[in-house]
Amino acid sequence: MAETQIQQSDAGSSYDAVIVGAGFAGLYMLHRLKRQGLQARIFEAGSGVGGTWFWNRYPGARCDIPSVEYSYQFSDELQQEWEWSEKYATQAEILKYANHVAERFDLFGDIQFNTKVEQSAYDDEQRLWRVTLSNAEQVTAQYVIMATGCLSVPNFPKIKGLEDFSGNVYHTGLWPHEGVDLTGKRVGVIGTGSSAIQSIPIIADQAQSVTVFQRTPNYSVPARNAPLDPEFVADIKSRYQEYRAQNWQRGFGADFRDSERSALEVSEAEREAEYEERWAKGGLAFLAAFADLPFDDAANATARDFIAAKIADAVDDPELAKKLTPDTPVGCKRLCVDTNYYQTFNRDDVTLVDLREHPLQAVTATSVKTASAEYEVDCLILATGFDAMTGAVTQVDIRGSGGQSLQDKWQEGPRAYLGLATAGFPNLFLITGPGSPSVLSNMLPSIEQHVEWVSDCIAYLNGHQFAAIEAQADAEDAWVEHVNETAELSIYPNCNSWYLGANVEGKKRVFMPYLGVPPYVEKCREVVANNYEGFSLVQLSPH
Ligand code: FAD
Ligand code: N01
Numbered sequence: 001m002a003e004t005q006i007q008q009s010d011a012g013s014s015y016d017a018v019i020v021g022a023g024f025a026g027l028y029m030l031h032r033l034k035r036q037g038l039q040a041r042i043f044e045a046g047s048g049v050g051g052t053w054f055w056n057r058y059p060g061a062r063c064d065i066p067s068v069e070y071s072y073q074f075s076d077e078l079q080q081e082w083e084w085s086e087k088y089a090t091q092a093e094i095l096k097y098a099n100h101v102a103e104r105f106d107l108f109g110d111i112q113f114n115t116k117v118e119q120s121a122y123d124d125e126q127r128l129w130r131v132t133l134s135n136a137e138q139v140t141a142q143y144v145i146m147a148t149g150c151l152s153v154p155n156f157p158k159i160k161g162l163e164d165f166s167g168n169v170y171h172t173g174l175w176p177h178e179g180v181d182l183t184g185k186r187v188g189v190i191g192t193g194s195s196a197i198q199s200i201p202i203i204a205d206q207a208q209s210v211t212v213f214q215r216t217p218n219y220s221v222p223a224r225n226a227p228l229d230p231e232f233v234a235d236i237k238s239r240y241q242e243y244r245a246q247n248w249q250r251g252f253g254a255d256f257r258d259s260e261r262s263a264l265e266v267s268e269a270e271r272e273a274e275y276e277e278r279w280a281k282g283g284l285a286f287l288a289a290f291a292d293l294p295f296d297d298a299a300n301a302t303a304r305d306f307i308a309a310k311i312a313d314a315v316d317d318p319e320l321a322k323k324l325t326p327d328t329p330v331g332c333k334r335l336c337v338d339t340n341y342y343q344t345f346n347r348d349d350v351t352l353v354d355l356r357e358h359p360l361q362a363v364t365a366t367s368v369k370t371a372s373a374e375y376e377v378d379c380l381i382l383a384t385g386f387d388a389m390t391g392a393v394t395q396v397d398i399r400g401s402g403g404q405s406l407q408d409k410w411q412e413g414p415r416a417y418l419g420l421a422t423a424g425f426p427n428l429f430l431i432t433g434p435g436s437p438s439v440l441s442n443m444l445p446s447i448e449q450h451v452e453w454v455s456d457c458i459a460y461l462n463g464h465q466f467a468a469i470e471a472q473a474d475a476e477d478a479w480v481e482h483v484n485e486t487a488e489l490s491i492y493p494n495c496n497s498w499y500l501g502a503n504v505e506g507k508k509r510v511f512m513p514y515l516g517v518p519p520y521v522e523k524c525r526e527v528v529a530n531n532y533e534g535f536s537l538v539q540l541s542p543h
Contacts, residue, residue: 023051026147050098061091153391191383220336224282256288263290263299400425413510417471475534
């Protein structure tokens with residue numbers, strides 16, 4: 001069993017495990033390791049817990065997986081006692097929940113806020129990680145766990161003249177904590193992904209005018225958000241474990257009421273009825289209306305046509321409706337969930353600028369210029385997303401065995417075994433890393449599955465006198481190939497999404513998440529059952 005006391009030396013504090021990040025992944029990781037009697041510490045760049053929900057405070061921010069599912073399941077007491085107020089909780093409520101969890105499980109004392117992990121280097125001789133923090137402190141740990149988030153590094157596109165803009169520039173992913181009063185302002189919004197789609201209707205209610213700069217239109221399904229019905233909640237709580245267990249059997253790990261039928265095997269009337277029913281209920285379950293929507297272009301085209309007709313119904317001006325209608329498969333870019341997004345464009349004070357027709361040229365001190373017009377704005381909102389899945393990991397200068405740099409290793413795209421570990425980097429774990437279902441699933445259960453896998457692995461290593469675990473290169477290669485082959489069978493590689501890194505200039509185009517929660521979880525179980533198949537385990541030896 002590893003040491004439970006913090007060792008203080010000239011080289012700084014020493015821990016069994018350093019956890020990077022205090023979002024839902026880091027919090028649960030800390031709880032598990034503490035329960036195992038290990039000395040673990042979280043270093044968090046922000047000044048509070050919650051990760052995504054600490055940073056993304058833009059108007060309208062809320063989850064789009066129902067809260068009764070987008071919540072931890074590791075503690076039945078917690079899931080019984082916590083009361084969500086709406087179908088989709090607001091950012092503020094989710095942040096309150098994260099704080100409640102940290103308080104309830106006594107985690108705050110082991111979290112160091114306002115501290116960024118800048119470097120982490122493996123000492124092959126001592127078999128420990130030397131971790132350098134933003135306050136120049138250095139600490140050591142046997143294990144490092146990157147709970148750094150898939151969507152935590154804001155993407156700032158290189159837009160000519162942006163630095164000359166005289167008004168305020170906000171990024172949705174770094175929204176000021178004190179809020180922003182947009183009353184009477186002419187607001188420019190760049191981007192039309194989930195963050196923009198959630199916030200634009202609310203911004204439009206407040207601002208004098210909104211100009212939306214759209215490069216690619218997105219599909220969005222109505223949220224139909226509402227206060228939670230106490231009877232529904234009581235029913236779920238009476239069978240929470242069974243409900244969660246059922247969801248583990250579903251493709252996205254969420255209760256999307258997965259269909260096993262093909263969109264092409266039913267009559268047109270049946271298909272329309274199915275889409276109508278899901279549209280009326282709202283939410284991402286639309287995507288599971290037919291089993292082949294993510295895999296078959298012709299099947300997917302039926303969903304495209306359905307949503308296109310809904311956009312045409314919602315938007316008064318047919319030309320505008322056309323501009324707002326995507327020409328990509330539904331779900332290829334992450335499906336959005338909204339409240340009155342398309343309808344907002346019927347307002348006289350909301351303008352859509354189609355950047356594909358009129359490319360963005362520059363930002364000036366007071367305006368945004370396209371190839372054909374200039375739009376005066378008082379402030380600019382960048383709803384331009386994130387350097388997804390790899391950004392937060394490669395932002396840290398990680399050096400593995402023999403000084404190998406992770407940034408170099410991942411230059412041609414991330415390579416990880418099961419999205420949990422990467423060859424050449426012993427005792428380094430990734431939570432929801434590339435090659436795991438992560439962003440193609442309900443992320444909270446996926447986080448819990450990873451945290452439990454990693455903490456069980458650490459318990460096994462400590463219990464069996466192993467000093468280190470490392471992914472084998474051939475197992476990693478085979479897994480990366482499998483992830484790609486699975487993606488190739490689907491519609492996902494067919495558009496420029498952040499799943500492929502296509503939103504970040506210069507980023508290698510590689511499909512990063514793994515498609516399919518049940519087979520993934522099964523594979524993780526098999527690996528353990530076969531004595532950590534695909535990993536090398538190094539026995540403790542006197543140095
Ligand atoms: P995060 O919450 O991103 O936390 C990572 C933390 O690590 C951050 O606090 C960051 O500051 C810290 N960090 C990163 N690098 C360092 C470093 N070098 N040093 C110190 N600290 C560091 N998923 C769903 O399944 N359903 C949803 O409805 C949903 N809604 C979302 C809405 C928004 C607006 C966004 C952006 C994402 C949403 N997601 C959703 C995905 C969401 O990111 C995950 O569900 C989940 O919150 C991720 O938790 P995490 O702990 O893995 O990462
Ligand atoms: O980011 P995005 P997001 N010039 O990358 C545009 C989760 N989330 O923050 O598509 C002009 O989706 C870019 O255009 P294009 C969810 O997983 C969930 O909205 O690259 N435009 C795109 O329109 C989500 O998928 C919720 O052509 C530029 C937009 O910016 C993920 O987080 C809410 C540009 C970015 O969209 C990211 O969502 C919010 C440029 N140079 C987030 N660069 C829920 O509802 C980029 N764009 C739960």
